[in-house]
Amino acid sequence: MENGSITRCGDKSGTLPSCAPLATGYVPFQQKDPQRYDQRDALSNGTLFPGLNLPFHLAVPGSKVPAGNRADLQALCFVVAELGLYLDTHPDDAEAFALFKQFSKMAKEAKADVEKANGPLTQKNTADFDKYCWLKDPWPWNYEENEVK
Amino acid sequence: MFIYEKKLQFPVKIATPNPKLAAFIISQYGGPDGELGASMRYLSQRYAMPYAEAKGLLTDIGTEELGHLEMVAAIVHQLTRNLTDEQVKADPAFASYFVDHTAGVYPTAASGFPWTAASMQSTGDVIADLTEDMAAEQKARKTYDNILRLSDDPDVNNVIRFLREREIVHYQRFGECLRMVQEKQDQKNVYLYNPAFDKNRMAKG
Numbered sequence: 291m292e293n294g295s296i297t298r299c300g301d302k303s304g305t306l307p308s309c310a311p312l313a314t315g316y317v318p319f320q321q322k323d324p325q326r327y328d329q330r331d332a333l334s335n336g337t338l339f340p341g342l343n344l345p346f347h348l349a350v351p352g353s354k355v356p357a358g359n360r361a362d363l364q365a366l367c368f369v370v371a372e373l374g375l376y377l378d379t380h381p382d383d384a385e386a387f388a389l390f391k392q393f394s395k396m397a398k399e400a401k402a403d404v405e406k407a408n409g410p411l412t413q414k415n416t417a418d419f420d421k422y423c424w425l426k427d428p429w430p431w432n433y434e435e436n437e438v439k
Numbered sequence: 440m441f442i443y444e445k446k447l448q449f450p451v452k453i454a455t456p457n458p459k460l461a462a463f464i465i466s467q468y469g470g471p472d473g474e475l476g477a478s479m480r481y482l483s484q485r486y487a488m489p490y491a492e493a494k495g496l497l498t499d500i501g502t503e504e505l506g507h508l509e510m511v512a513a514i515v516h517q518l519t520r521n522l523t524d525e526q527v528k529a530d531p532a533f534a535s536y537f538v539d540h541t542a543g544v545y546p547t548a549a550s551g552f553p554w555t556a557a558s559m560q561s562t563g564d565v566i567a568d569l570t571e572d573m574a575a576e577q578k579a580r581k582t583y584d585n586i587l588r589l590s591d592d593p594d595v596n597n598v599i600r601f602l603r604e605r606e607i608v609h610y611q612r613f614g615e616c617l618r619m620v621q622e623k624q625d626q627k628n629v630y631l632y633n634p635a636f637d638k639n640r641m642a643k644g
């Protein structure tokens with residue numbers, strides 16, 4: 291909340307007040323305008339922000355995300371969700387909100403592409419199709435869902 | 440309300456069924472620090488939140504956790520698909536799950552203890568709840584660390600790595616939210632009132 295007036299820390303660090311009430315918990319606030327991955331790397335790493343990427347020593351360096359329009363959509367939706375959580379605690383960051391709007395628009399377009407190719411993503415959107423194709427296999431948890439066709 | 444989207448948050452594609460792995464990964468579905476507990480904890484706590492930032496964050500993270508619950512279920516489902524009787528007999532840990540649930544997905548800890556609301560809290564106290572939520576994210580992160588120790592399947596670890604990183608991001612956001620909440624309290628004593636309950640006393644000052 292006090293960001294801005296304080297000297298900028300490194301990207302893996304955040305701001306703390308110089309004095310604070312005793313017996314309270316303090317996590318450093320992530321600073322505005324943090325470094326960002328592109329959407330594919332964001333999904334692959336599980337965060338949009340390199341500063342918050344803190345992997346376990348046994349983990350592979352980045353998760354493999356398959357190619358294709360479904361994974362593209364997952365990546366765009368992930369960035370929207372990640373920026374949403376950031377904005378919940380940084381609601382006044384206008385730049386982040388502009389980015390949120392940009393990615394929401396891209397996700398909406400990608401959603402339309404996926405629906406055109408694979409069928410509706412929500413039951414409601416089945417109304418845009420010629421017949422009731424909502425039940426069509428595979429469902430998201432099926433192995434075949436992620437097979438490259 | 441909630442609307443279902445027919446897609447996972449992150450792709451789950453496990454090439455090789457492996458009931459042994461499924462028998463402990465099920466803990467992140469219905470274990471004490473699993474995704475069912477996470478989603479129920481946050482989505483229940485939000486009603487007593489006195490501040491919009493906390494209502495929003497608990498709603499948004501709670502909703503994401505429902506997506507993680509589905510991902511963990513997808514891992515367990517794919518690890519246990521097309522099993523033979525021999526494969527089940529060969530793995531005692533999975534056989535004890537199998538006798539009750541076959542290859543169905545059931546919310547239980549790896550130890551066999553069924554999911555219980557006793558592993559979570561909704562205290563009606565904003566500082567107590569957010570502090571619990573930070574601990575919950577760390578406990579889930581620890582479980583994912585331990586799954587990475589036990590699993591050598593790259594398809595599984597691919598997903599587990601993603602879920603583990605989400606715990607760290609959520610910890611950061613809950614920590615920021617706790618600070619926003621504490622800054623709204625009396626700075627000489629943040630514990631003077633429970634802002635969700637002592638509304639009349641706070642108005643009198």
